[in-house]
Amino acid sequence: MSGLLGRLGGWCARHGWIVLTLWVLAAGLLTAGTLVWGRPVNNDVSIPGTDAQRAHELMREGFGPGYDPGGTVQLVLYTANGTLIDKSRKQAVEQSMDALRRTPHVAEVETPYRVGGMSSSMRIGMITVRLKGQDTTKLAQTSEQLVTAAAPAVRAGVEVVPSDSSTPADKQIKTGASEIAGVVFALLVLLFAFGTLVAALVPIFTALISIGVGLGLIAVLGHVVDVPSTASILATMIGLGVGIDYALFLLSRHRTLLAEGVPVQEAVRRTAASSGGAVLFAGGTVVIALSALMFTGFPLLRTLGWITGVSVVCAVLTSITLVPALLGLLGRRIDALRLPLAGRLARRDGPATGWAKLGAWVARRPWRVLAVTVVVLVALAAPAVTIKLGPLDNGYGDKGTPARRAYELIEAGFGLGANGGLVVVAELDRKIAGSTPPDPVVQVLRQRVEHTDGVAFVAPPEVNENGRSVLIQAVPDYAPSDPRALDVVKRVRAIEVPGARVHVGGQVAGLADAGDRIMGRTPLVVGIVVLLSALLLLLAFRAPLVAIKAAVMNLVSLGAAFGALAVVFSQGLGSRLVGMDPPPSAEGSHLATLFFSVPIDTYVPLMLFAVLFGLSMDYEVFLLTSVRQAYARSGDNRSAVAEGLGSTGRVITSAALIMVAVFTAFIAYPDPLVKVFGVGLAVAVAVDATLIRGFLVPATMVLLDRLNWWIPRRLDRILPNLSIEGHEEDGGPAEAEPEPVGAGRHARA
Incomplete structure (x- = not known):
């Protein structure tokens, strides 16, 4: 050689x-x-065969647009003076939501004036924007466009910060x-x-x-x-x-x-x-x-x-x-x-x-x-x-960045676990209807999740279009980087409900499986x-x-x-x-x-x-x-x-x-x-x-x-002779090389 x-x-x-x-x-x-x-990047953290991956696959089956974690952006709203329910600010926020609905690839916009969308102080709120058909490798650019569309709220003195489901490891x-x-x-x-x-x-x-x-x-x-x-x-x-x-x-x-x-x-x-x-x-x-x-x-x-x-x-x-x-x-x-x-x-x-x-x-x-x-x-x-x-969450990101600012606002307004919610998806053995009151299986599942140690909040259940799976979003008591959040995931996965097979997805669950x-x-x-x-x-x-x-x-x-x-x-x-x-x-x-x-x-x-x-x-x-x-x-x-x-x-x-x-x-x-x-x-x-x-x-x-x-x-x-020392290249008389101990006549270095 x-x-x-x-x-x-x-x-x-x-x-x-x-x-x-x-x-x-x-x-x-x-x-x-x-x-x-350009230089496209894609931080695909999917892990085939894991419980979190199965939950994410079920999320995309008939639960409406944007139920892919990579296709959801939350715009965090904050006002230092007054509240978000003041008439002028509320009008500006509603105008921003109208502009968001007209933005390309936006499938659904959830108002912050909903249950769970506003902090108890009424100064921090979240507009949930569900996307469809966008290039998931350009989520950062999409977030910038959404913030631009929310200009009416900004002009009214409301701070608008984008937050997505990525972590510091995902950032460009x-x-x-x-x-x-x-x-x-x-x-x-x-x-x-x-x-x-x-x-x-x-x-x-x-x-x-x-x-x-x-x-x-x-x-x-x-x-x-x-x-x-x-x-x-x-x-x-x-x-x-x-x-x-x-x-x-x-x-x-x-x-x-x-x-x-x-x-x-x-x-x-x-x-x-x-x-x-x-x-x-x-x-x-x-x-x-x-x-x-x-x-x-x-x-x-x-x-x-x-x-x-x-x-x-x-x-x-x-x-x-x-x-x-x-x-x-x-x-x-x-x-x-x-x-x-x-x-x-x-x-x-x-x-x-x-x-x-x-x-x-x-x-x-x-x-x-x-x-x-x-x-x-x-x-x-x-x-x-x-x-x-x-897990390394955005709470350890650099101060002054949108990701860190959004993390701080969400934690201040909605608690430690709001930055790393759990997505509980259950496969059902029989077809049910998403009517009121909910099916007994859905009621039992929600009660079990609510009473799980470490769960702070549970959103109303959603049944998919074919009636064969149910989705419940839960907020733990702990930040995504807290090891106790992983324990909450394990406890929710251990829930047993007759007629349902429980899977848990979301950032924390995915990182736990990884x-x-x-x-x-x-x-x-x-x-x-x-x-x-x-x-x-x-x-x-x-x-x-x-x-x-x-x-x-x-x-x-x-x-x-x-x-x-x-x-x-x-x-x-x-x-x-x-x-x-x-x-x-x-x-x-x-x-x-x-x-x-x-x-x-x-x-x-x-x-x-x-x-x-x-x-x-x-x-x-x-x-x-x-x-x-x-x-x-x-x-x-x-x-x-x-x-x-x-x-x-x-x-x-x-x-x-x-x-x-x-x-x-x-x-x-x-x-x-x-x-x-x-x-x-x-x-x-x-x-x-x-x-x-x-x-x-x-x-x-x-x-x-x-x-x-x-x-x-x-x-x-039996070893091939792949010398890397090049003695034969040095020129001049070569010294006799000592034979390696135990080697035969074929030994060479």
Whole structure:
């Protein structure tokens, strides 16, 4: 494989203008297409086979227009002076409702002057607008049109705020300042690492082209498949980080070869053959980890996984083609515009670096380093047991946004549970009529729901057109993010009425089912990710213990990341520091305002696991590649570990700094979901690049000694030879490579 990558890199270097033009054209055309045809998103949270999904299906069968949760918008009305029943304001509200009825796709408008439509103070009310035939991916635009139609009420001094059934995770996230901040910090790190402006700009340019192509492809896919709104932001976060990192690894290797006197074209070929292979395998582990999300049984998470993987594929492709093309075009000018105060990456055969000294220090006392590192990592991971999973409602949204304002008004006027109502739909064994008085089955069902512990209000039942199902809307006592709301869902689902089968839908019920489905599939997904990633490492290094150890090390760094999430969000010790605002229910207490817990959506840990496991494997691949090459030259495991850490330490540190900076920059986003991802990714990468790669991995490799490269003879014979180290590409006399312990004559690294 290294030979193939070497030939590809050499061709790209010789035809640099062609490769550069093709990539720039691809990025430009896809970006232009996005501007012309848009970037549709669809946060379809349906989960086939769940109770909430069955309730939503029944809701669409004969209960009138707009009984799809995605097709309903509530306009929350508020007046600070007087009440909504004052004559002038009531006339303005009624005029607004007439205008709403004339708005396209509006099927029904329910007046706030109905039972349950007005708060007890008469200052807060809700106009329920049921839609039909509209594009559900454009609910935000539809809400803006409805607010515009309600202009008569606004002119009368009534505040009109749209509220829909989405959550912060559903909102369209716009990119901007955070990406710029991440790129600027990455440029500073690269300037310090390389010492020249030209060299520092190569990874930045490559990553931007990769992101442009990736986001364009995601936008195109949005026209044929459901693409979640969070896909573009996750693709940008991950694609920007790995895109810069992969180019950094290639560029550092290329400059080392140039410093050794290797001609430009040959240096590009060797770089693509060695570091290009490491990039390919590292990117492959990220894609494998993300692809495993298809086994979650949650369509939204499955799509989010493979769509995000598109950005990683683009990063790998640009690294093994565009980077060699740029290196070939620049030639020796890669070191142009040198900055006198900045350093340069150390040459492999240069004087001992700080990382090399650290590697030698660890190699002399592996047991003590192992013990201390394990204690520190256990302490970092310990808070993870307190992590608080649950729905994330609009009460945690950014203050000043319509979603947060609507949430606050609804809670103030109608109670905590009004923002997350339950939709109880019962299938009936016989046909009934929707007459007055209601059928005995309907009466019993309503009484059972009313007397369920945790239910605050129950609306009058509705019977569908064919008389075979009944719908009851209920309001719980608790906010959607309160774990007790999930208990209410379970209690309502446990209701047994002869002649009726009860189903519960709505936001809270849907999220409860999503959590149950994901929790049930988590062991399967984790097992697939770990096994496939270990298999990929086994193919790369032909060392079973190295592959198993790498998987275990990645799980350790994940524990530290989840521990940080628990401290910041679940324990609330850093929720203010990351820019979170307390929910309305916590604003009365000064202490709660400073320290308040934030629930983490149930699917976030699994998504983070997939992303972090893949990213952690990146540094493992680059470190192991260097150690293996050093071992092949000397046959001394202890010195090979120290040399490998010394030759990659500064590069990995620079790459980790860049990735941490990119992820940290995204914490500034107002969306709480992005903040959770930013904190988790930044902490995991920081821990992985320091404690794991700097201490734990070298210590264990020294202790294992030659067993690092042991492989059973039978396994050695059947494994394909997929070397990623490219020894044959280095030129000059090759040192005899020590045969792996237990391997036969076919063993190669």
